[in-house]
Amino acid sequence: MTIFLRFKNQALLECALTHRSYVNEHPGVKEHNERLEFLGDAVLQLVVSEELYRHYPELSEAQLTRLRSKLVDEPQLARFAKVLDLGKFMYLGQGAIKDGGQNNPALLSDTFEAIVGAYFLDAGIEAVQKFVQSLFKDAIDTLIIPESKKVSSKIIDVKNRLQEWSLANYKKVPQYxxxxxxxxxxxxxxxxxxxxNEQLLGTGKGRRKQEATKAAAQDALNKLSIFDRFG
Structure with missing residues (x-):
């Protein structure tokens, strides 16, 4: 079988493309792709995390987490599978085929993860990194860059505003x-x-340190706004 990746071990590729419904209808086939899907999910998380970490050093943990989740969620992985025309290679049972399984986003996403898991076992992490980088490039251009700028501006702007005010009035940066x-x-x-200047201006709470410091900066700006208005 010819597909978008070169596999040394064709059995791994066959397994990655085999859905449980096909195994249920073909007693001679022993293994479906769910274990490879499990592995592929973990490999994708690692590879995408590293990619974001290396190329977006200005982003916080919370921002990186949000961006990664958009790259590896079911709709996005299903789109990758469609680009690769995975549906026509999948081994599905007759019931799954009648239900449109070859175009089902959940099945496409799962199969894509299984392919990644199989390719990791067959060729190693560096090969997977190259594959993911080339395939994800358009998604990064259309999804990650606009989103990262949008989220970054929301998180960083409030702290920048407080810092600008502090430098203008005290020649010092705020201390969190x-x-x-x-x-x-x-x-x-x-x-x-x-x-x-050792004067408490604001406090904030958050599930992450970045969120809490942002909330503290916003609290300080709110109070400063009141002081400017009524002081």
Whole structure:
């Protein structure tokens, strides 16, 4: 079989393309692609995470997480599968075929992940990185760059505004400091304060430190706005 990747082990490729419904109808076929799908999901998370980490050093953990989720969600992976015309290669049971499985976003997404998992086993992580980088390029141009700029401006702008005000009035940058951590490790909340000249100007709470410092900056700007208006 010819497909978009060169596999040394054709059995891995065949397995990646085999849906559970096909195995149920063909007793001689022993394995479907769900285990490879599990592996491919993890490999994609790693490869995309590294790609974003290397190329977007200005973005916070929260921003990177949001951007990664948009690149590897079901609709996006299904679009990649359609670009590669994966549907016509998938081994599906008759019921799945009648239900339009070859164009089903969930099945296409799952199969794409299985292909990534199989290619990782067959060719290694560097080969997967090259494949993902080439395939994801258009998505990065159309999705990641506009989104990163949009999210970045929302998060960074409020802190920049406070810094500009502080430099103009005090020739100093604001200092952010942790006041308290709340909750268990898996659901922590952070409370941060922001001060200038050791004067507390605002506090903020968030599930991430970046969100808490942003909230503190916004609180400070709100108070400064009131002072300017009524001072």
């Amino acid at each position: 400091f942790l006041i308290e951590e709340l909750g268990p490790d898996h659901a922590k909340e952070f409370i941060f304060g922001v001060q200038i």
